[in-house]
Amino acid sequence: MSENSDGVAQVALFKGVGMPFELCEVPITNTANTVLVKVSLATICGSDLHTVSGRRGAEVPCVLGHEVIGTVADRTDICSVDGKPLGIGDRIAWSLTTSCGGCHYCENKNLPQKCQTMFKYGHAQGVGENVLTGGFATHIKLRKGTTIYHIPDSINDAEAVPINCALSTVVNGLQQIGTRSGETAVIHGAGMLGLYAACFLREEGYKVVAIVDKNESRLQIAKQFGATHTFNADTVSTEEIGTILKETTHGYGVDLGVEVSGAPSALPNLCGWLTIGGRCVTLGYVYPLDSVPLNLHQLVTKCISLKGVHNYHPHVLKSALSFIENNRMKYPFSELIGQTYPLSKINAAFEAAFRQDTIRVAICP
Template sequence: MKSKAMVLKEFMKPLEMEEFEIAPLEAGEVLIKIEAAGVCGSDVHMWKGEDPRTPLPIILGHEGVGRIQEIKGKKQTVYGEDLQVGDLVIWNRGVTCGQCFACKILKDPSLCKNRKVYGINQSSAVFPYLNGCYSEYIILNSNTDIFKVEDTVDPALLVSASCSGATIAHAFDMISSVLGDTVVIQGPGPLGVYAVAFAKSMGASEIIVIGGSKERLDLCTYFGATLVLDRHETNIQERNQMIMEKTRGIGADLVVEAVGTRGVAEEGLKLLRSGGTYLSTGYAQPAGEESIDFYRDIVSKNITVHGVWVSDTKHTKMAIDIVMKNKEHFAKLISHRFSLEEANQAIASMNAREALKAVLIPNRG
């Protein structure tokens, strides 16, 4: 039995279609037929060679939903349900070691230094080869945490829950509540859209989004944003003034960075009230240094700054839950669908910011 997959062999070069022999499964492994694979903004950075974790050659794709084709032995979901051939599933994209300092002492698997991530740091040259979602099939490690998905759900609807959704869930899991109810979100992409959804679900009354795409800002409004600020129509000083006016000169309680580009943190920290919290979620790769006045913007205001690195299984569950409660909303997040053979077009559409969320459908006719 064989599987076609799109392989990145050289940075900045087109992915190439390859055929892989599907290796016999080892105990606890699960063979998945991919029904939908998300094309993440991080994939674009990896394609460009900007992510230091990326080995070559690699089958990209860390967001996947698929149907079980084979199980070696017994495998259960995180809820203890027995998995069966034919089940539609989604999984935590990262597999941690359970033995290192982060796993054992910190109890924070997202910081595991031995973390293996499908489609990010596992080469297609390494057994069992099918290690990414830009493929007809993927083989899941025996330690992969798996969730069943309702058969009636469009698989494409859930792919982003395993990355953008889980990362934002991790961010909001770091705070107990949205104190004062004013949230500013920097960036209207998938991370920003999830941030709007989580802020609304936690009871924020003012949700302000800053971005440069009218279509994306409109989607954030649809999700519950109460004010959107187009950065092409406003400058930093104007945005600061508008947010201060909205908050009676106090500033936002919470600012979520969901962009990952230089200069964003410099603006965002100035938008916070004293005692406010800054959640940085967008830096999936190095982006350069920020110029921060620690005395004025952090120390003298008692600001809490949280770096948010990837996510864990708990956060994948939180993201799945919020999507399932808002299916109609998240359906609008998917702007483009491509076949597996069109993976290069999908990456190009994400790189050009033509697509908000592109999804590969391997069996698309």
């Protein structure tokens, strides 16, 4: 048993909209059927902001934070998904969701990320011994059914931390809609997911990768991540963007649309910019919103394939780790992590994240 097993962990409790995070200490109890992890670094994801602002409901109290990596802190019988033992000190990344492997969605739909007994880290009510469930803490406890991988030594913590949410979600979504070398794409949203989508598509052989956002500094960063065209939706109209995209695609329109902004206008705009026979994947509407004015006539007459994707198949995490390992010298992934705050300053960290000065704000316990 390590020194941690009988120690205490510190967690930042989210207690409701408009209330500050509350730091508290909880005793650590661990068994061989769980994996106790010492958190190395966590980042504030857009979903965390949705929860804190009340756009998305949460059962409180709750330890938020699901973009997180750490090191194994105690002995465990659980192995990585590759069958390797998890030794104390090993750097690991894990799937956002657990799955049982036997329910209707796991077995018949190949959607283990929607498992009927699924548990989602950083989204659960934390009470009693089950409070170590989120990344904004010194420790997190992983359950059976979690897909765990060792992080390759070549990937540093800043590069690794958003892999298990932002990058895996993007890779899964793009694999689901299908990518084809030589195609053209337009991405709505130049946040973390949009930037990952841009470089992923370039590596898949996309010639044109346009990206749309209202934040000019994000659009500048997008150029470093392979975007060939950037459009500021505050200064260029939807129609003008459509005209330029048509000119860029020999008059046809774009082959692939990627919605990662969650903006109500995103999906209608993307469908308008697509070619006949175009495809569109939507990932950003992770909070309930009023009906979107989608032109269904256009959807039908342009023969558009539209696919919604939520969470990701846990095995995608391996592709995501490989993508960073293979492309880390080409794109400045670690620069996407801006200021890093200690856990004790989590309220200031969230204020910074809401200001959106940087792509990601990190918390290092």
